[in-house]
Amino acid sequence: METCNEALPDLSGRTALVTGASDGVGLHVALALAGAGAHVLMPVRNRDKGERAAARIREAVPGAQLSLRDLATRMARPAWGDLQLERRYRPLTAYARSKVALGLFGTELARRSAGRGRRLRVVQCHPGVVPDTGIAAAVRERASDTGRGSLARRLGNSPAQAARTALAALTADVPAGSYFAPAGALQFGGPPRLVRPPRSITDPVAARRMWDVADVLLSRVPLVERG
Numbered sequence: 001m002e003t004c005n006e007a008l009p010d011l012s013g014r015t016a017l018v019t020g021a022s023d024g025v026g027l028h029v030a031l032a033l034a035g036a037g038a039h040v041l042m043p044v045r046n047r048d049k050g051e052r053a054a055a056r057i058r059e060a061v062p063g064a065q066l067s068l069r070d071l072a073t074r075m076a077r078p079a080w081g082d083l084q085l086e087r088r089y090r091p092l093t094a095y096a097r098s099k100v101a102l103g104l105f106g107t108e109l110a111r112r113s114a115g116r117g118r119r120l121r122v123v124q125c126h127p128g129v130v131p132d133t134g135i136a137a138a139v140r141e142r143a144s145d146t147g148r149g150s151l152a153r154r155l156g157n158s159p160a161q162a163a164r165t166a167l168a169a170l171t172a173d174v175p176a177g178s179y180f181a182p183a184g185a186l187q188f189g190g191p192p193r194l195v196r197p198p199r200s201i202t203d204p205v206a207a208r209r210m211w212d213v214a215d216v217l218l219s220r221v222p223l224v225e226r227g
Protein backbone atom coordinates (compact mmCIF):
# COMPACT_ATOMS: atom_id res chain seq x y z
CA MET A 1 0.00 0.00 0.00
CA GLU A 2 1.41 3.39 -1.02
CA THR A 3 2.13 5.65 1.95
CA CYS A 4 2.14 9.43 1.93
CA ASN A 5 5.52 9.75 3.71
CA GLU A 6 4.39 12.84 5.59
CA ALA A 7 6.66 13.48 8.58
CA LEU A 8 4.28 13.53 11.53
CA PRO A 9 4.96 14.17 15.21
CA ASP A 10 4.60 11.30 17.69
CA LEU A 11 0.85 10.98 18.22
CA SER A 12 0.93 8.25 20.88
CA GLY A 13 -1.82 8.85 23.42
CA ARG A 14 -3.82 10.97 20.98
CA THR A 15 -7.13 9.87 19.49
CA ALA A 16 -8.11 10.66 15.90
CA LEU A 17 -11.57 10.21 14.40
CA VAL A 18 -11.33 9.79 10.63
CA THR A 19 -14.53 9.85 8.59
CA GLY A 20 -14.50 8.11 5.20
CA ALA A 21 -11.61 5.97 6.45
CA SER A 22 -12.73 2.86 4.56
CA ASP A 23 -11.38 4.12 1.23
CA GLY A 24 -9.55 6.78 -0.79
CA VAL A 25 -8.06 9.78 0.95
CA GLY A 26 -9.54 8.94 4.36
CA LEU A 27 -7.92 5.50 4.36
CA HIS A 28 -4.51 7.11 3.82
CA VAL A 29 -5.14 9.71 6.53
CA ALA A 30 -6.03 6.88 8.95
CA LEU A 31 -2.96 4.88 7.88
CA ALA A 32 -0.60 7.83 8.46
CA LEU A 33 -2.13 8.70 11.84
CA ALA A 34 -1.95 5.05 12.98
CA GLY A 35 1.67 4.97 11.82
CA ALA A 36 2.39 7.99 14.03
CA GLY A 37 0.95 6.12 17.03
CA ALA A 38 -2.54 7.63 17.27
CA HIS A 39 -5.53 5.55 18.29
CA VAL A 40 -7.72 5.85 15.19
CA LEU A 41 -11.51 5.69 15.36
CA MET A 42 -13.02 4.69 12.02
CA PRO A 43 -16.79 5.29 11.77
CA VAL A 44 -17.80 3.35 8.65
CA ARG A 45 -21.12 2.63 6.99
CA ASN A 46 -20.08 -0.72 5.58
CA ARG A 47 -18.65 -3.01 8.26
CA ASP A 48 -17.02 -5.51 5.84
CA LYS A 49 -15.32 -2.79 3.83
CA GLY A 50 -14.21 -1.17 7.10
CA GLU A 51 -12.71 -4.48 8.28
CA ARG A 52 -10.81 -4.79 5.00
CA ALA A 53 -9.48 -1.22 5.37
CA ALA A 54 -8.43 -1.92 8.97
CA ALA A 55 -6.66 -5.10 7.82
CA ARG A 56 -4.72 -3.10 5.20
CA ILE A 57 -3.67 -0.58 7.86
CA ARG A 58 -2.67 -3.36 10.30
CA GLU A 59 -0.60 -4.98 7.57
CA ALA A 60 1.31 -1.72 7.02
CA VAL A 61 1.39 -0.74 10.71
CA PRO A 62 1.55 -3.88 12.88
CA GLY A 63 -0.04 -3.18 16.25
CA ALA A 64 -2.02 -0.20 14.94
CA GLN A 65 -4.72 0.89 17.40
CA LEU A 66 -7.93 1.00 15.41
CA SER A 67 -11.56 1.03 16.50
CA LEU A 68 -14.17 0.32 13.90
CA ARG A 69 -17.67 1.70 14.40
CA ASP A 70 -20.79 1.21 12.34
CA LEU A 71 -22.75 4.43 12.20
CA ALA A 72 -26.13 4.77 10.55
CA THR A 73 -27.47 8.30 10.14
CA ARG A 74 -30.62 9.57 8.56
CA MET A 75 -30.77 13.11 7.26
CA ALA A 76 -33.55 15.37 8.41
CA ARG A 77 -35.39 17.76 6.12
CA PRO A 78 -33.75 21.11 5.41
CA ALA A 79 -34.78 24.05 7.52
CA TRP A 80 -34.82 26.67 4.78
CA GLY A 81 -35.41 27.06 1.05
CA ASP A 82 -34.08 24.22 -1.05
CA LEU A 83 -30.73 23.85 0.66
CA GLN A 84 -30.64 20.13 -0.04
CA LEU A 85 -31.96 20.39 -3.61
CA GLU A 86 -35.15 18.59 -2.83
CA ARG A 87 -37.11 20.36 -5.56
CA ARG A 88 -34.63 19.53 -8.32
CA TYR A 89 -31.78 17.28 -7.36
CA ARG A 90 -28.58 17.72 -9.38
CA PRO A 91 -25.78 15.50 -8.05
CA LEU A 92 -22.80 17.71 -8.94
CA THR A 93 -24.48 20.84 -7.60
CA ALA A 94 -25.38 18.97 -4.43
CA TYR A 95 -21.78 17.77 -4.09
CA ALA A 96 -20.33 21.26 -4.55
CA ARG A 97 -22.84 22.83 -2.18
CA SER A 98 -22.12 20.23 0.47
CA LYS A 99 -18.47 21.28 0.40
CA VAL A 100 -19.38 24.96 0.78
CA ALA A 101 -21.77 24.09 3.61
CA LEU A 102 -19.07 22.16 5.44
CA GLY A 103 -16.58 25.01 4.94
CA LEU A 104 -19.05 27.60 6.25
CA PHE A 105 -19.77 25.38 9.25
CA GLY A 106 -16.02 25.21 9.93
CA THR A 107 -15.68 28.98 9.63
CA GLU A 108 -18.43 29.54 12.19
CA LEU A 109 -17.04 26.82 14.48
CA ALA A 110 -13.65 28.58 14.36
CA ARG A 111 -15.29 31.92 15.23
CA ARG A 112 -17.26 30.41 18.10
CA SER A 113 -14.31 28.61 19.63
CA ALA A 114 -11.77 31.45 19.24
CA GLY A 115 -10.61 33.08 22.45
CA ARG A 116 -12.83 31.02 24.71
CA GLY A 117 -10.05 28.93 26.15
CA ARG A 118 -11.39 25.83 24.44
CA ARG A 119 -8.97 23.17 23.31
CA LEU A 120 -10.44 23.31 19.85
CA ARG A 121 -8.64 24.66 16.79
CA VAL A 122 -10.38 24.60 13.44
CA VAL A 123 -8.06 24.19 10.46
CA GLN A 124 -9.59 23.36 7.08
CA CYS A 125 -8.11 21.87 3.93
CA HIS A 126 -8.86 20.40 0.55
CA PRO A 127 -6.99 17.46 -0.94
CA GLY A 128 -6.73 18.71 -4.51
CA VAL A 129 -8.11 16.57 -7.29
CA VAL A 130 -7.75 12.85 -6.69
CA PRO A 131 -8.73 10.96 -9.84
CA ASP A 132 -8.36 7.42 -8.50
CA THR A 133 -11.16 7.25 -5.97
CA GLY A 134 -14.80 6.19 -5.95
CA ILE A 135 -16.09 9.74 -5.58
CA ALA A 136 -13.92 11.01 -8.44
CA ALA A 137 -15.19 8.23 -10.72
CA ALA A 138 -18.80 9.11 -9.89
CA VAL A 139 -18.14 12.80 -10.58
CA ARG A 140 -16.41 11.98 -13.89
CA GLU A 141 -19.39 9.92 -14.98
CA ARG A 142 -21.67 12.91 -14.55
CA ALA A 143 -19.38 15.74 -15.66
CA SER A 144 -19.45 16.51 -19.38
CA ASP A 145 -16.05 18.26 -19.36
CA THR A 146 -13.64 15.45 -20.19
CA GLY A 147 -10.73 17.92 -20.67
CA ARG A 148 -10.85 18.56 -16.95
CA GLY A 149 -10.61 14.80 -16.39
CA SER A 150 -7.34 14.46 -18.26
CA LEU A 151 -5.99 17.59 -16.55
CA ALA A 152 -6.85 15.95 -13.24
CA ARG A 153 -4.87 12.85 -14.23
CA ARG A 154 -1.84 14.96 -15.16
CA LEU A 155 -1.90 17.41 -12.25
CA GLY A 156 -3.85 15.60 -9.53
CA ASN A 157 -2.79 13.79 -6.37
CA SER A 158 -2.88 10.07 -5.62
CA PRO A 159 -5.00 9.23 -2.54
CA ALA A 160 -1.82 8.88 -0.47
CA GLN A 161 -0.49 12.26 -1.63
CA ALA A 162 -3.88 13.86 -1.10
CA ALA A 163 -3.92 12.72 2.54
CA ARG A 164 -1.09 15.16 3.21
CA THR A 165 -3.24 18.30 3.30
CA ALA A 166 -5.47 16.75 5.98
CA LEU A 167 -2.43 15.57 7.94
CA ALA A 168 -0.90 19.06 7.75
CA ALA A 169 -4.18 20.57 8.95
CA LEU A 170 -4.23 18.09 11.85
CA THR A 171 -0.67 18.48 13.02
CA ALA A 172 0.82 21.82 11.86
CA ASP A 173 1.23 24.58 14.43
CA VAL A 174 -0.92 27.17 12.67
CA PRO A 175 -3.61 29.58 13.88
CA ALA A 176 -7.31 28.66 13.88
CA GLY A 177 -8.96 29.48 10.59
CA SER A 178 -5.91 28.44 8.56
CA TYR A 179 -6.51 26.57 5.32
CA PHE A 180 -4.26 24.05 3.54
CA ALA A 181 -4.38 23.19 -0.16
CA PRO A 182 -2.02 21.47 -2.59
CA ALA A 183 0.78 23.75 -3.77
CA GLY A 184 0.66 22.69 -7.45
CA ALA A 185 -1.01 24.28 -10.47
CA LEU A 186 -4.73 25.07 -9.93
CA GLN A 187 -4.34 23.49 -6.48
CA PHE A 188 -4.94 20.14 -8.19
CA GLY A 189 -1.93 18.38 -6.69
CA GLY A 190 1.35 18.67 -4.82
CA PRO A 191 2.39 19.00 -1.19
CA PRO A 192 0.30 21.00 1.28
CA ARG A 193 0.77 24.72 1.71
CA LEU A 194 -1.13 27.42 3.56
CA VAL A 195 -3.42 29.41 1.29
CA ARG A 196 -6.18 31.94 1.74
CA PRO A 197 -9.49 30.08 2.30
CA PRO A 198 -11.94 30.32 -0.62
CA ARG A 199 -14.27 33.30 -0.33
CA SER A 200 -17.32 31.04 -0.57
CA ILE A 201 -16.62 29.70 2.92
CA THR A 202 -15.52 32.86 4.74
CA ASP A 203 -18.66 35.03 4.53
CA PRO A 204 -19.52 35.49 8.24
CA VAL A 205 -23.24 36.01 7.67
CA ALA A 206 -23.58 32.86 5.55
CA ALA A 207 -21.43 30.96 8.07
CA ARG A 208 -23.75 31.90 10.95
CA ARG A 209 -26.79 30.97 8.91
CA MET A 210 -25.30 27.60 8.00
CA TRP A 211 -24.55 26.96 11.67
CA ASP A 212 -28.16 27.67 12.58
CA VAL A 213 -29.41 25.30 9.88
CA ALA A 214 -26.99 22.58 11.01
CA ASP A 215 -28.15 23.08 14.57
CA VAL A 216 -31.76 22.44 13.59
CA LEU A 217 -30.94 19.50 11.29
CA LEU A 218 -28.66 17.81 13.78
CA SER A 219 -31.23 18.06 16.55
CA ARG A 220 -33.45 15.84 14.38
CA VAL A 221 -30.88 13.30 13.22
CA PRO A 222 -31.08 9.97 15.03
CA LEU A 223 -27.61 8.53 15.49
CA VAL A 224 -27.79 4.76 15.67
CA GLU A 225 -24.74 2.75 16.59
CA ARG A 226 -24.76 -0.84 15.45
CA GLY A 227 -22.44 -3.69 16.29
Ligand SMILES: NC(=O)c1ccc[n+]([C@@H]2O[C@H](COP(=O)([O-])OP(=O)(O)OC[C@H]3O[C@@H](n4cnc5c(N)ncnc54)[C@H](OP(=O)(O)O)[C@@H]3O)[C@@H](O)[C@H]2O)c1
Binding pocket: 019, 020, 021, 022, 023, 024, 025, 026, 044, 045, 046, 049, 126, 127, 128, 129, 130, 131, 133, 134, 135, 136, 159
Ligand atom coordinates in the same frame (compact mmCIF):
# COMPACT_ATOMS: atom_id res chain seq x y z
N1 LIG B 1 -11.38 12.70 -5.22
C1 LIG B 1 -11.28 14.02 -5.36
O1 LIG B 1 -10.85 14.53 -6.42
C2 LIG B 1 -11.65 14.95 -4.22
C3 LIG B 1 -11.41 16.33 -4.38
C4 LIG B 1 -11.76 17.21 -3.36
C5 LIG B 1 -12.35 16.72 -2.21
N2 LIG B 1 -12.56 15.38 -2.08
C6 LIG B 1 -13.21 14.93 -0.83
O2 LIG B 1 -12.38 14.03 -0.12
C7 LIG B 1 -13.19 13.14 0.66
C8 LIG B 1 -12.78 11.69 0.37
O3 LIG B 1 -13.07 11.39 -0.99
P1 LIG B 1 -12.31 10.28 -1.84
O4 LIG B 1 -11.98 10.91 -3.15
O5 LIG B 1 -11.23 9.66 -1.01
O6 LIG B 1 -13.51 9.26 -2.12
P2 LIG B 1 -13.69 7.67 -1.90
O7 LIG B 1 -12.44 6.91 -2.20
O8 LIG B 1 -14.92 7.31 -2.67
O9 LIG B 1 -13.96 7.56 -0.35
C9 LIG B 1 -15.14 8.08 0.19
C10 LIG B 1 -15.25 7.64 1.63
O10 LIG B 1 -16.42 8.27 2.19
C11 LIG B 1 -17.33 7.25 2.61
N3 LIG B 1 -18.70 7.70 2.33
C12 LIG B 1 -19.20 8.08 1.14
N4 LIG B 1 -20.50 8.40 1.27
C13 LIG B 1 -20.82 8.21 2.58
C14 LIG B 1 -22.01 8.36 3.34
N5 LIG B 1 -23.12 8.76 2.76
N6 LIG B 1 -21.97 8.08 4.66
C15 LIG B 1 -20.81 7.68 5.25
N7 LIG B 1 -19.64 7.51 4.58
C16 LIG B 1 -19.66 7.77 3.26
C17 LIG B 1 -16.98 6.03 1.79
O11 LIG B 1 -17.45 4.89 2.48
P3 LIG B 1 -17.68 3.46 1.72
O12 LIG B 1 -16.33 2.81 1.75
O13 LIG B 1 -18.69 2.79 2.56
O14 LIG B 1 -18.14 3.76 0.32
C18 LIG B 1 -15.44 6.14 1.76
O15 LIG B 1 -14.87 5.73 2.97
C19 LIG B 1 -14.64 13.44 0.26
O16 LIG B 1 -15.21 14.33 1.21
C20 LIG B 1 -14.49 14.15 -1.09
O17 LIG B 1 -15.59 14.99 -1.36
C21 LIG B 1 -12.22 14.48 -3.05
